Amino acid sequence: MRKRVVLYRAVPREVLGLLQENHEVTVYEAVNESNRKAFLDTLGTAHGIMGNTLKITSDMLDAAPLLEAVSTISAGYDAFDVDALTRRGIILTNTPDEVTETTADLVFALMLACARRVVEMANWARGGAWVKSVGEPYFGVDVHGTTLGIVGLGRIGGAVARRAAHGFGMRVLYANRQANRQAEDAYGAERCTLDELLQQSDFVCTMVPLTTETHHMIGARELSLMKKSAILINASRGPVVDESALIEALSSARIRGAGLDVFEREPLPADSPLYTLPSVVALPHIGSATRATRDAMAARAAKNLIATLSGHNVPAIVNPNAWDMRTAAQANPCGSAGG
Structure with a gap:
């Protein structure tokens, strides 16, 4: 039938x-x-x-x-x-397997864009401000050789870890309910607590599904543990991060920046403070958009x-x-x- x-x-x-x-x-x-x-x-x-x-x-x-x-x-x-x-x-x-590599590409695009201030500097140049060599106030930070903390080392997290370790020579930390032996062996990933990850990482990448346990798992307390020079990347689900707490942390320069492909409310309202912060790269949920x-x-x-x-x-x-x-x-x- x-x-x-x-x-x-x-x-x-x-x-x-x-x-x-x-x-x-x-x-x-x-x-x-x-x-x-x-x-x-x-x-x-x-x-x-x-x-x-x-x-x-x-x-x-x-x-x-x-x-x-x-x-x-x-x-x-x-x-x-x-x-x-x-x-x-x-x-x-x-369809978990089909999105893995494409989303991992986007995670790295966000990391690089935030670290090197790509969107900010492109808009700066387009606006006619580029009249001499760029000086220190406009410098970015390196990605290679830094420490990446991945919260949730599943399929996509593992693809991000591979890019980080093999492509950028990064130290990889991860927080997971279970050990990921394959990532430890292949990429030198080190399992630690969430607090340890937040305190040591130059880039913090959330790669967890949205559940009652992961809702707002990155809030004011967690953001306060991050380095002031750290950058948060979220390409998993918006409510994993407490958006109000993130806006406060960014506005007060508690952390350096954020690369976001997902938000608590989508589409992100046009009047969101996230659009006004130069330290934020905000994308319209395009993780799998090829x-x-x-x-x-x-x-x-x-x-x-x-x-x-x-x-x-x-x-x-x-x-x-x-x-x-x-x-x-x-x-x-x-x-x-x-x-």
Whole structure:
């Protein structure tokens, strides 16, 4: 039986064709107030949904009694109540591998831009201020040979560590719940406490998912532990950093600067103080924003969805307990799962 799939984001033609070969597909390029009711009505017959940027709420899940699988075109999954999906036996998959290298590239772009004041100096020159050689007031700081502290040494953190150690000769510290032996062996990464990392690092890079434990894990106290010359990089999730505390630390020169691709509220409001601080490089959440990466993410998400709806396990299942519930229900048709 061809199952029904609802897309809540436009995807490349090839990806749409792949889904249509296997399932009946309805596409919403975006969900907003004007089409929300139609979207909810369509969910009533959906076995799978796929997209990103839309928060999947309890009323959406209530409207989808047949839903078996959700495939997010992203590595992060904070738009979902994973526990609620699991209770219903709904499998959630993501695309962690496809974003790794591209996001690590962006982390280093932010580090270099902040350290060498790239955006500030480009605007300075464009504004006509470059009339003689640049003097000490406009100097930046080196990246090579310094200490990088990575908070959360997973896939992307490991890719950042590789660039740091092998490309820039940096000492790499990391704070993680578990030791990362591969990074220790390959990049000389040293595991330490978060406080030790903050106190010793020239660059602090947050690479953790957003959870109740990581919400505001970098706040006023943590910022006060950093070197005054240190630069904070956040390309994970905005609420990992207490934005108000960060603005205060930057405004008072408690730390040197910040490179940010994510924010507590997105889009970042135009009147945010972060835009007015010359020590800040603020980007519009472009960690995975290359054509090749976005296409690869969409293709992987489609393959994840097709596989899970066909009863095949995939490595990118976020909530394996839901898989166990569904397979148990299939083995025991008298029971129930999902919905």
